[in-house]
Amino acid sequence: MDDVDGLLADLARWKADTRADVAARSRMRERWLRQQAEEDARFAGLALDLSEAGATVALRLTSGRTLHGRIATVARDFCVVRHGGGTATLLAFDAVATVRPEPGYRAGQAASERGAAVDATLADVLVGLAGERPRVRVVTEGGGDALAGELRSVGADVATLRLDGDRGGNVYVHLCAVLEVTLLG
Numbered sequence: 001m002d003d004v005d006g007l008l009a010d011l012a013r014w015k016a017d018t019r020a021d022v023a024a025r026s027r028m029r030e031r032w033l034r035q036q037a038e039e040d041a042r043f044a045g046l047a048l049d050l051s052e053a054g055a056t057v058a059l060r061l062t063s064g065r066t067l068h069g070r071i072a073t074v075a076r077d078f079c080v081v082r083h084g085g086g087t088a089t090l091l092a093f094d095a096v097a098t099v100r101p102e103p104g105y106r107a108g109q110a111a112s113e114r115g116a117a118v119d120a121t122l123a124d125v126l127v128g129l130a131g132e133r134p135r136v137r138v139v140t141e142g143g144g145d146a147l148a149g150e151l152r153s154v155g156a157d158v159a160t161l162r163l164d165g166d167r168g169g170n171v172y173v174h175l176c177a178v179l180e181v182t183l184l185g
Contacts, residue, residue: 043093047074055105060098075118088183095179123175130154139180
């Protein structure tokens with residue numbers, strides 16, 4: 001009987017050791033998969049994850065200001081952020097320094113390697129908007145003042161904006177310098 005009891009005790013220890021080894025290997029594999037996902041992450045994938053989660057985010061811009069809102073759409077080189085009562089800003093990825101989900105957001109995993117949900121560029125969308133001649137606020141690289149006015153036309157690499165107010169007249173904006181376009185309604 002002692003031999004049987006000893007054998008059962010050995011089997012129980014072996015079973016417990018095996019379970020512990022399997023659990024440790026599983027944790028290592030999960031940690032490795034998370035690390036791989038983080039190393040393959042793309043900004044567009046992160047933005048898409050946050051958009052799909054409906055997370056409110058704080059976007060620290062290269063201009064130094066912070067924009068709070070929800071990412072509504074993710075395209076190839078920009079995202080649309082809804083903020084301040086439904087205002088929409090088309091935000092070039094180059095304009096974003098950091099993204100911080102606001103308290104309450106629980107990241108399920110690392111940012112994904114997925115790309116854009118919409119296969120369009122900021123220039124493509126501006127070309128489409130120009131036909132409607134919307135009032136916009138445009139922020140460009142270089143930290144200058146924002147330009148507000150009517151988007152009159154968009155060419156291959158330049159947009160024409162009729163300025164509001166006393167300054168009036170047209171200003172021509174090189175599209176590669178555009179960081180933000182807010183639709184003013």
